Amino acid sequence: MRFFIRSLLGVLLTVAAVSAQELRVVTTQPDLAFLAEAIGGDDVRVYSLTKGTEDLHLQRTRPSMLVRLSRADVLLELGLDAEHAWLPALLQRARNRKIRPGGPGFLNCSALVKVRRKPTARTRASGPDLHPRGNPHFNLDPENVRLMARLIRDHFSKLNPDRAARYRKACARLEEEIDAHMKVWTKKLAPFKGAAFMEHHDAWTYFAHRFGLRIVARLEPAPGLAPTPSHLARVIKIGRREHVGIVAARPANADVAEKVARAIGAKTAILPLSSTTKGRYKGYFHYMDQVVDTFAAGLKKPENR
């Protein structure tokens, strides 16, 4: 009997100790969840508030979001106002000081990123979905993902100092993987340096910059405005003139992208703007493999102009 009680007590204490160390991490999108899991390993329980296929402007608050945030130890956000439509209201009502900006668990993962396309004029006339702090789709550049990983490593180390060495090792392994993938991705896209493509929404700037591609037009006349016939006519002219090989769009905007692609003899790259929590784009490396393959299959080499 005594043995049984001691064993039970031992198990309970072990469970309690493990639970005490486990960090409940909530991320605003799946790339951050991927990084948190890769670095935190068994020490973290990660939940992504979005699936990765959403238009973050259209995301509405759901009851589960509020519940998860109210119980979280850590919140990882993309930042640069990517989550402006839903996160502020949730943070106010979740009543969890740990994960509010300034709290010990909050991390803005754009902190180290060199921001691109920061608007000089902050007016709605420049576009209803204008991001005043700059383009928030920096996760499409794998080198930015490296910076995000380092931030998360340091953040977890601060919250759980006993495990800092473990997080450093995990981050180093992740960076090695990024290096290895970057070699492959760079090699695949190297022949297309200077190649032109179009996008539906202002999203692929960081990707284009990393791999030396040119975005020559956007189907939206301004961020958040539906394409108009006159604007599309201009875009089609540019597409033909610039020898555009790819028209990139989210699945929700595939129709108009395919229409333009047909008109200019290009292919479409119908892709979400991040990895996803399930399905064919789950996991950042897997997602980016498919992004690179899609672009490599469609882009036209500049010398063929």
Next chain:
Amino acid sequence: MSILHRTTVSACLALAGLLLAAQLQGQSNQDVQKKLDEMKKTYEKALQEMRAEYESRMQALEGQLEDLRSQVEETAESGAGPLEQAIQGVEREGLSSFGQTTVFDNRFNPAFGVIGDFVFAASNKNDGHDQYNRFFMRGAELTIAGEVDPFISYYATIHMDEDELELEEAYGDAHDLLPGNMSLKFGRMNVDYGKQATMHEHQLPYVDKPGVLQEYVGGAVRGTGVELHNWFPVGDDHLMRYTVGVFTRPDGDAHVIAGPIAGEEPFSPGPVFGERGPEDLAYTFRLTGLFETSETATLQVGISGLWAPELKTPLEDLIGPIAPAGAVIDLEKAVLGFDVEYLDVSPEDGSGWQAGGEAFLSMTSFPNDTGTSLERESALGFYSYGEYHFDKYWSVGGSVDWFQHAQDSSKDWFDAGAFVTWKMDEFNRLHLEVRWFDDDLLNEDWFVVMVQWTTIIGSHGHGIRW
């Protein structure tokens, strides 16, 4: 470095001078060769000096680099991130930041926004009150919001139209002051009653508040008082929420184009005279559950109550001997509501549908026909609506509305309408609505066609769809 440069230039000039002199003076080649050897030695010496200087500089830089590396490793060992420290370093403002140096400082300005609501309504109803076949500047609402301190925020909404300026809401929200998930609103506010009564008109899927809401509570229930909010999780994906409120008086407030109170002031009880008691206040509650039925769908059910034991109502509109002219009388008013809403709209492309409705039981006391006594009248009513969203820009929908008149439940009202909405972007909305009305009390039916443009400029926030 400059000494080396000067030495080199001087040597070149000296060599050129020597060559010239040799040519002019006819000196022998041997003398020239000797001078050239001397110059070569000078160059080699200068080169050695340069190399030594650069090597010492490189060594110093390598030393500095090594120091930085060891510092980085030390901080990493201690758990504090070097990158985070780097950020903190960049974020230091330094001596150039003077802080506030003027009396009027605009760094802590509240957020301002304006919501415009412009309607054209055409109808076959001849009401004689210039109500239809005209443009309406229904309102330009000025919204002001800001944080008072870490615990309390403040909101105000001022409604302006062609005829009046009205303070619709002005309240504090102690969102972080009470324990748990409790928060307290205090001031003048849209009372948390039902699903659509709390909404401002521009947030509705149709032009006006449903007729049953207009008839039973005056469109929106607006009161001055306090309201306690709390929510709690139910499992990982659902939550329950409740509010209880106490208000000085529950005014109706709506800016109606078509409906039972169109062209009229909504229900507004008179002021209280003399000694006040708890019976002079109005009490409200709401209990609602939000259930996430799928990754895109939410079901909400709720129950709301409003009870005003002794509403003071001016006698001017009433007849009979129950109170002297010019006095006020006490009327009891209680309205119980049950609401349900299902929302399944994809955040990927904005497509999907939503449907909902509310049913109400109104129990109100009125003077009888002869004005000799007060009678209690109970009446029922409901509205329901459905809207299909093709994408984030376009949607179509319809709604029906039926109720028994609050003062005469033997007469009822019915209206039904269809609408098309084009959200040009997040801040611009065009709306076309056709609605048919049939009122037993007037013994009349009519239709109204409305075109509405709503817009938002300036600051705006996205709240939780409670």
